[in-house]
Amino acid sequence: MERVLAEREKVQADPSSDPVHDLRVALRRCRSMAETMSELDPEPAWKQMRKAGKQLFKALGRLRDTHVLIEWTEKLADTEDHSKAELLAHFGADEAALKQELMPVVSNFDVPQWEQWRELLSQRAAKVRVGSLAFQHMALEKWVAARELHRIALRNRSKVSWHQLRIGIKRFRYMLENFVPALHSQFASDLKEIQDLLGDVHDLDVLWETAFKSGALQTPDDRRFWRARITHKRNELIAKYREKMVGEGSLWQTWREGLPEGALLERAGMAKVQAWSHYRDPRPQHSKRVQQIALGLHHQLARLGMVRNEDRRYRSVLAAAALMHDVGRWAAKSNHHKKSYKLIMKFPHPLSWEPEMINVAAFLARYHRGSLPQTNHRAFRELRAHQRKLALYLAGILRIADATEEDNGAPATRIRAEILQGSVQLLIPDFNPLSSKAASVALAKHMLESACKKPMLVKSVKPERSTSLASSA
Numbered sequence: 001m002e003r004v005l006a007e008r009e010k011v012q013a014d015p016s017s018d019p020v021h022d023l024r025v026a027l028r029r030c031r032s033m034a035e036t037m038s039e040l041d042p043e044p045a046w047k048q049m050r051k052a053g054k055q056l057f058k059a060l061g062r063l064r065d066t067h068v069l070i071e072w073t074e075k076l077a078d079t080e081d082h083s084k085a086e087l088l089a090h091f092g093a094d095e096a097a098l099k100q101e102l103m104p105v106v107s108n109f110d111v112p113q114w115e116q117w118r119e120l121l122s123q124r125a126a127k128v129r130v131g132s133l134a135f136q137h138m139a140l141e142k143w144v145a146a147r148e149l150h151r152i153a154l155r156n157r158s159k160v161s162w163h164q165l166r167i168g169i170k171r172f173r174y175m176l177e178n179f180v181p182a183l184h185s186q187f188a189s190d191l192k193e194i195q196d197l198l199g200d201v202h203d204l205d206v207l208w209e210t211a212f213k214s215g216a217l218q219t220p221d222d223r224r225f226w227r228a229r230i231t232h233k234r235n236e237l238i239a240k241y242r243e244k245m246v247g248e249g250s251l252w253q254t255w256r257e258g259l260p261e262g263a264l265l266e267r268a269g270m271a272k273v274q275a276w277s278h279y280r281d282p283r284p285q286h287s288k289r290v291q292q293i294a295l296g297l298h299h300q301l302a303r304l305g306m307v308r309n310e311d312r313r314y315r316s317v318l319a320a321a322a323l324m325h326d327v328g329r330w331a332a333k334s335n336h337h338k339k340s341y342k343l344i345m346k347f348p349h350p351l352s353w354e355p356e357m358i359n360v361a362a363f364l365a366r367y368h369r370g371s372l373p374q375t376n377h378r379a380f381r382e383l384r385a386h387q388r389k390l391a392l393y394l395a396g397i398l399r400i401a402d403a404t405e406e407d408n409g410a411p412a413t414r415i416r417a418e419i420l421q422g423s424v425q426l427l428i429p430d431f432n433p434l435s436s437k438a439a440s441v442a443l444a445k446h447m448l449e450s451a452c453k454k455p456m457l458v459k460s461v462k463p464e465r466s467t468s469l470a471s472s473a
Contacts, residue, residue: 001030001049001114001117001118001121002118003026003029004023004026004027004030004053004114005111005114005115007019007022007023007026008023008106008109008111010022010023011023011060011102011106012103012106012107015063015099015102015103015106017064017067020060020063020064020067020102021064021067023056023060024057024060024061024064027053027056027057027060028057028174029174029177029178030049030050030053031050031053031054031057032171032174032175032178033125033178033179034046034047034049034050034121035050036138036175036178036179037121037124037125038050039138039276039348040128040134040272040275040276040279041124041125041127041279042279042280042330042331043120043121043124043279045117045120045121045124046121048117049114049117049121052110052113052114052117055105056105056106056109059098059101059102059105059106060102062098062101063095063098063099063102065203065206066091066094066095066098067095068203069091069203069206069207069210070088070091070092070095072203072204072207073087073088073091073207074088076226076229076230076233077229083216083217083218083222083225083226086216086217086218087211087214087216087217089216090214090215090216124279127275127278127279128275130179130180130181131179131180131181131182132271132275133260133264133267133268133271133272134268134271134272134274134275135175135179135180136180136183136259136260136268137260137265137268137269137271137272137350137351138175138179138272139172139175139176139179139180139183139259140259140260140265140268140351141348141351142168142171142172142175143172143255143256143259144351145168145171145172146165146168146169146171146172147252148168149161149164149165149167149168149169150165150168150245150252152164152165153165154242154246159202159205162198162201162202162205162238163198163202163205165198166195166198166199166201166202169191169194169195169198170195172191172255173191173192173195176191183258183259186258187251187254187255187258190244190251190254191255193244194241194244194245194251197237197240197241198237198241200233200237201234201237201238201241204230204233204234204237205234207230208226208227208230211226265351265352266316266350266352268350269316269320269350269351269352269353270316270319270320270323270350272350273320273323273324273347273350274323276324276327276347277323277324277326277327279330280327280328280329280330280331280343281323281324281326281327281329281330282326282329282330283326283329286326286405287322287323287324287325287326288323289405289411289412290322290325290398290401290402290405290412291319291322291323291401292412293400293401293404293405293412293413293414293415294318294319294322294397294398294400294401295315295318295319295322296412296414296415297397297400297401297415297417297426298315298318298394298397300415300416300417301397301417301424301448301452303417304417304418304419304424306393306424306448306451306452306454307389307390307393307451307452310390311390313352313353313354313357314357314360314390314394316350316352316353317353317357317360317361317364317394318364318394318397318398320350320361321344321360321361321362321364321365321368321394321398322364322398322401324340324343324344324347324361324365325337325340325364325365325368325398325402326340327339327340327343327344327365328340328341328342328343328365331343335370337365337366337367337368337369337370338366340362340365340366341362341363341365341366341379344358344361344362344365345358345359345362345382356383356384356387359382359383359387360383360387360390360391360394362379362382363379363380363382363383363391363395364391364394364395364398365398366379367379367395367399367447368395368398368399368402369399369402369440372443372446372447373392373395389451390451392447392450392451393447393448393451393452395444395447396444396445396446396447396448396451397444397448398444399440399441399443399444399447400415400426400441400444400445400448401415402440403437403438403440403441403444404428404431404437404441413428413429413463414429414464415427415428415429416461420457422454422455423454423455423456423457424448424452424454424455424456424457425456425457425458425459426445426456426457426458426459427459427461428441428458428459428460428461429460429461429462429463429464430460430462430463431458431459431460431461432460433458433460441458445458
């Protein structure tokens, strides 16, 4: 953001090609960072900053496009070609007019407000470490999106699809450059080359469209000449792209190998969940302890065989729901569990999950407190039939974990489970059956009983010497 202000002063003094390009790049980086951080942080200033730079960015873009068209006209045309002079005259007039339009936009840029945002957003961005697993997961999301655009472009071969692919690769590149610099240093030259190839394809498409509409190509011979030159060069660029990006050993595979997979991908997904939750949850340490209690109890009940044929990935869903169960407190003063449900349903699921697993996570957060779920409730209807029993089971675990967490900064409680005469006994340290939280435990116990088809008894026991759940979680 400081760079934007420095480059803005240069453009005020000289709106030529290089200063315009440098200011546009600085703004694009800020807008790209704001777009990424908005996925994690609900702070409105991210979108406000991005919007404030949009008018200047667009004005710079129009002038920059004209500079690029002039450069391509010089490259493609013969010195004596008559239409070259006509095109350069047309673009030169556009350049002069666009400079006149740009200068008031540059002068009216709100520098004090930009400085205030810089101060605030620098502090908020520092909550997630550059290069962290959360950002690596987000980089993989950008890779997946760009890879799909690549598939569409090869199939459709339209101008629009090639342009969308260029944008997708650009987003992937800036994600690495801004937030995963160690990987960017490995892939920087290849990323820049591919982005430049697709950028040149787009520039040639714009050149033909602009030249054709300008009236500068007055004869059929002029139009055929420029069409042939542009098409030939465009085909060369696409061939170079295909050489590097299609088949075994393509750069797609090289880039993918540098990003999380397997167990690391699961950890990266949870890191993104934690970062997203941390920006919304006023009590993140409470949620972390709830997660520890819930995973410990889940381990105890799994040891007793309470749920058969459970998909092991749903342990991750329980862990994520525990971290996210209070995110609704950011936006709601009451019934925050209902707001948590809505927020989680909009959260892009971790890449290691099946898409519908986010519905279960949202269900757990929705019913970590309050009334029991009913079959006509939206959250229940959103679940697949085979998920409902498991969701009730996991929601009961999360509800007990939330009810027994004291939120006093002490280590998380360790709940033990034992089979006793056909029932399950939950041994909760220092549990007070007359406390205000006992009713929540009773409702949670009922949910577990329904899911496990076994009565559950709650018994208070003395705390163990070590109450940490690190080993069991």
